[in-house]
Amino acid sequence: MGNTGVIPHHPHPVSFWQSSNGKKVVMAVTGAIMFCFIVGHMIGNLQMFLPPEHINAYGHFLHHDITEELWIIRGILLLALALHVTATVQLALRSQAARPIGYSRKEAINSSYASRTMYWSGPIVLAFLIFHLLQFTAGYIHPQAQFVAGDVYGNVASGFRVWWVSAWYIFALCLLGLHLSHGLWSAFQSIGCAHPRLTRCLKISAQAIAVLIVLGYISIPISVLLGVIK
């Protein structure tokens, strides 16, 4: 067992990033940034329940009135996503290395389903995100009718009328909800914000917010399929 390791000396940003605790802080912060986007995006989407002009005007506003700012926001989001994913992958590899021989039998006794499935829910949501961008932002994938640039309302409504697009969307959003229900609370824990009373409150709030977000998002495809949105 001559496995003698030495802790290398690095300037602090480097050693911060290299420590697993530092990576978790990065994941918490980047997660929070993406969470803000998720909330904003949902509020934007809910304009589907208003007459078509509203959401089309909103789309126009984003794409033409604040083009430069939008690219900055997209840049931040992309960076956050990249850091979030990088840290996840590195930590997952580290965890795998930390237990080279697994158990023949292992029971979960205290953790939530959501928390145990973060490694699955995350990548699936990422895959969905790519599909989603290709479908609604770039318009490369548009299974039913023609993608009409600028007609946000029409694109959404026609897109969701395809049952499997809606199903995939609902499934992915549920996973996102699962991811958030643990992630939102976990982020506070990772940056060291916890207190016996606060923790309970945070856990419940995280789950409530996750449910609200899932409901907010999936209300649109459901409404389209039910014919509430035409």
Added chain:
Amino acid sequence: MKLDARIPSGPIEEAWAKACFDMKLVNPSNKRKHSIIVVGSGLAGGSAAASLGELGYQVKCFCFQDTPRRAHSIAAQGGINAAKNYPNDGESVFRLFYDTVKGGDFRAREANVYRLAQNSTKIIDQCVAQGVPFAREYGGSLANRSFGGAQVSRTFYARGQTGQQLLLGAYQALERQIHAGTVKMISKTEMLDLIVVDGQARGIVTRHLVTGEYNIHIADAVILATGGYGNVFYLSTNAKGSNATAIWRAYKRGALFANPCFTQIHPTCIPVSGDYQSKLTLMSESLRNDGRIWVPKKKGDTRPPNQIPEDERDYYLERRYPSFGNLVPRDVASRNAKTLCDEGYGVGKTGLGVYLDFSEAINRLGEKTIRERYGNLFDMYQRITDEDPYKVPMRIFPAVHYTMGGLWVDYELQSSIPGLFVLGEANFSDHGANRLGASALMQGLSDGYFIIPNTIGNYLATHKFPKVENSHPAVQEALTTVKSKIDKLLSIKGKRTVDSFHRELGKILWDYCGMARTAEGLQLAIGKIRTLREEYWKNVTVPGAGDDLNESLEKAGRVADFFELAELICIDALDRNESCGGHFREEYQTPEGEAQRDDEHYSYVAAWGYTGPDSAPELTKEPLEFQYVHPSQRSYK
């Protein structure tokens, strides 16, 4: 042989300060040239190793566990005494000293006990500074509670885990020194012999428990802090690994063994439930504050306790000791329980148990209050026995808990071999014939933090330490002795396991040298022990080899030593024709059945010296003089 305890002359209050001033010092730059071996990492060993490391000595610390934090000091529950007098209830250094000497039934050395009481306050300061989370009042000051054998509240505690917290304090101080490079920690290693060169203790022979490797460690002084020998009884509240091997092998190299028959039997333990039982679990003495102890009036009554009407119960402690009732000292409570069970009044499957009943207290105070006071103990009881003590009375029975005897040491904690120091439960010094609750932690830390750092300097400054090579005949002789003993154990390949011998030895000792002893019984026991020991060396089987982790082999060596120690315990008990504290000879009791001391003939420390494998040990007496606390008959009626 004349024993010089080197007690400073003059008033007892100034003895320790005077001794410290008179001691020769080692100058700071010379300290790092001296090496010290510390065997054991509990409260005494851990605190000593850390403190000596801080002073700048080169320290090597040994433990047989995988980490120093597992030493059995960790299991102490109740608390630690200190003469702080925070509750303003009349406590003082002198009162703690007085209670300890009296509690020890006047068989302890006054000067040592006084120093212990003086150091007690500094221990609390030190531990608080280290971050030991003692219980606190809402105002932020330290909380105190009362304990057996005292009329003042002087016990500091950290829930029911005081020993754990104090040990972690010492362990952290030790780890800090390991990090600083002043202490080298060597764990999973057992000391198997002491190396004595030209009359000075100069090192130890060890065996690594995982690799089986033998090593020689040479130093200028050796400190043993290896705990007590209660496991000689097989069933005790000690940890499974606790053993007497280090002190026993030092005894065989010439250190005197003092008062081996002074063993403490704790009255409130969970009874034995079957032959497979491996150890006994203590329930804190504090339970006797609210619990009432009783047995059925009818012999062999098998009715469940709740169906035995009030007038058919015998609250025997309240009946016999109306003024102290259930709160009589440990030795008295234990002895009474044993007597009744022997007479056939015992309860439970085995008939070895008495009830400790909380129903009266629950009716008077409410279940909530009882839960607040003893909740964790009740939970532990329920976990082990599957009975709910809120509804059914607990069953308790006495169990071996602590050994007041140990290697003889002088006032400077040096044994009769120059350069061999002994700390904590491993020495005999402070508790006489009976230890008061919450005093063991105090003694371990006093020895380790505040006494040895002063006294070892005096030894190092006044002696010369010629270099000892591994090839030195004394070193090689010790190594050969160790190896041949292990090889012998592995080669017997008999038909009985080590544990079966150990269990039988424990039974002999418990029956004849436990809570009540007689000359006849002790003689019988000595014969039985010798016969069993002979069988052991012919018929024990130790599986496996000596070059890997082999617990049976570790145990085999320890049990071999227990056989010899058991015999010495009986010899000492036979020699002491009086009853005092934990040593109760049935021939010597008052008409009421209480211990009858004989101060005229037995007011001495019995220090036994090894004379050879087949010859009787030699007794040297250190007379005890009492100038401050005058011996009187203890009465709890």
Added chain:
Amino acid sequence: MKVTLKIWRQKNSNDKGQFVKYAVDDVDGEMSILECLDVLNESLILRGEVPVAFEHDCREGICGSCGFVINGVAHGPERATTACQLTMRHFKDGDEITLEPWRAKAFPLVKDLVVNRRALDHIIEAGGYISVGTGQAPEANGLPIGKEVADQSMDAAACIGCGACVAACPNAAAALFTGAKITHLGVLPQGETEKDRRALAMVAQMNAEGFGNCTNIGECTGACPKEIPLDVIAKMNRDYLCGSFQRRDDLPTPITPVVEGA
């Protein structure tokens, strides 16, 4: 009753290791699972076989020596109970009970159910203490500490260092262990002065020992025989974060061997 013990047997760290099944008759419900192993070992010795190696010492749930994974749960199915206090009445006649050692890279296997947990000592060694020498202490009551703070510290200080948190964690992280010591010392005023340095040093050591990362899922606290709360991990993260911001370059970085022999 009778049970079958399915035990991981491995001679040493170089051996491959495998499960071996042993039938144990005459099991009493009052026995602890360690006593059940004792009974098995006695019979193995008499049959001339090598007994099962497992760590144990105090057998009253406080020393932290014992511990293995029992039917997929560290320390077995009872909450807040160490293996030594787990009685056989929690199993049924005819049960097959799987016993497996703690599995983590930082805990190299020694033999059978015994692993080397020295890595936990190294984390403490890196900074898990208050730097006060013997004799330097001020009067104990000179520094009032509120009962709630003392209780919070005690909750964390109850850790017995058994390693069940690492064993139960899907990532083999030592966050609960490290957080417990950081919280025990860090919430007390005596320990606050060093808290930044302590957190940085202990976290660095924890990472260097090869433990995994914490994903805040709470398996550790569920397996912990002393029920150390998950909040201690947040406290570690907080102190680490604050320490990282306030860190000065002259802070010495701990250099310690990861594993120094068995």
